[in-house]
Amino acid sequence: DSGVTQTPKHLITATGQRVTLRCSPRSGDLSVYWYQQSLDQGLQFLIQYYNGEERAKGNILERFSAQQFPDLHSELNLSSLELGDSALYFCASSVTGTGVSEQYFGPGTRLTVT
Amino acid sequence: GQSLEQPSEVTAVEGAIVQINCTYQTSGFYGLSWYQQHDGGAPTFLSYNALDGLEETGRFSSFLSRSDSYGYLLLQELQMKDSASYFCAVIGDSGYALNFGKGTSLLVTP
Numbered sequence: 001d002s003g004v005t006q007t008p009k010h011l012i013t014a015t016g017q018r019v020t021l022r023c024s025p026r027s028g029d030l031s032v033y034w035y036q037q038s039l040d041q042g043l044q045f046l047i048q049y050y051n052g053e054e055r056a057k058g059n060i061l062e063r064f065s066a067q068q069f070p071d072l073h074s075e076l077n078l079s080s081l082e083l084g085d086s087a088l089y090f091c092a093s094s095v096t097g098t099g100v101s102e103q104y105f106g107p108g109t110r111l112t113v114t
Numbered sequence: 115g116q117s118l119e120q121p122s123e124v125t126a127v128e129g130a131i132v133q134i135n136c137t138y139q140t141s142g143f144y145g146l147s148w149y150q151q152h153d154g155g156a157p158t159f160l161s162y163n164a165l166d167g168l169e170e171t172g173r174f175s176s177f178l179s180r181s182d183s184y185g186y187l188l189l190q191e192l193q194m195k196d197s198a199s200y201f202c203a204v205i206g207d208s209g210y211a212l213n214f215g216k217g218t219s220l221l222v223t224p
Contacts, residue, residue: 002156033211043157043201043214056210090156101147101164101205103212105156 003027004093004106012112018079021109025072025093031055032074033094033103034066038087049074050096081113116140118215120202125221126192134187134218136202144205146178146185147212152198160187160200189220197222 003026013019025032034046036059045058049068060066063081068074078085088110092103118138126132136146145164149157163169163178163185175188189196199217 002158004156042216045211045213048211058211088154092157100210101145101162101203101212102159105158107156 002104002106004091004104006089006091006106006109008109009107010110010112012114013081014114015081015083017081017113018077019081019111021076021078021089021091021111023074023076023091023093023106025074025091026104029093029095029104030072031094031096031100032068032072033092034060034074034076035090035092035105036087037090037108038084043090046076078111083113086111086113116204116213118202118204118213120200120215120218122216123219123221125223128192128194128222128224130192131188131190132192132220134189134200134202134220136185136187136215138183138185138202138204138215140183140204140213142205143180146176147203148174148176148187149201149203149214150198151201151217157201192222194222194224196220 005024030051033048037043046060048056066076088108090108092105094100120136147162148160151157161176173190178185201214201217203212203214
């Protein structure tokens with residue numbers, strides 16, 4: 001158990017809908033990262049927050065957005081969902097936010113878009 | 115941009131030694147990390163090399179050659195539970211998040 005929690009574990013929704021994925025980092029970690037894992041694309045970095053501020057953006061679609069709240073939990077919002085958005089979404093955390101090689105991953109949220 | 119190359123699949127026998135290679139191209143380099151992921155599970159951190167040479171952690175060792183942009187993960191005394199995907203990763207150009215290779219699926223057979 002990494003100490004990172006994610007809810008929900010599974011999510012099934014229809015195309016065009018909007019969902020919110022939630023992540024709580026390990027106690028003391030200030031940085032939260034979101035990754036998407038699909039069969040054909042592997043683990044892709046989406047976005048990072050550090051102590052409430054957006055720090056870095058990766059291959060995140062405009063339909064997706066995220067935020068980190070004062071209590072450091074983070075939410076990833078996915079809207080206008082498409083079939084191709086079906087994937088495992090992981091949240092990871094680390095104490096600091098720069099050059100961090102060791103990140104702690106949550107159990108993931110499996111999103112299925114039908 | 116960045117790219118990481120690693121074999122897609124490797125098969126080895128229980129008790130044997132296996133090496134998973136990773137070559138990378140990146141403009142800025144902090145070091146090379148390795149993660150393990152069992153089917154449907156979360157990636158877990160295995161090792162990190164910032165400098166050239168071999169780092170050993172129990173049955174697992176990781177090697178880095180910065181001049182060759184190359185590293186490998188060495189797994190010794192393979193056990194069935196080592197069957198998993200192994201990812202090499204570098205810190206991205208932003209200096210913040212990890213950029214992962216596509217992963218190597220290791221199958222350990224009896």
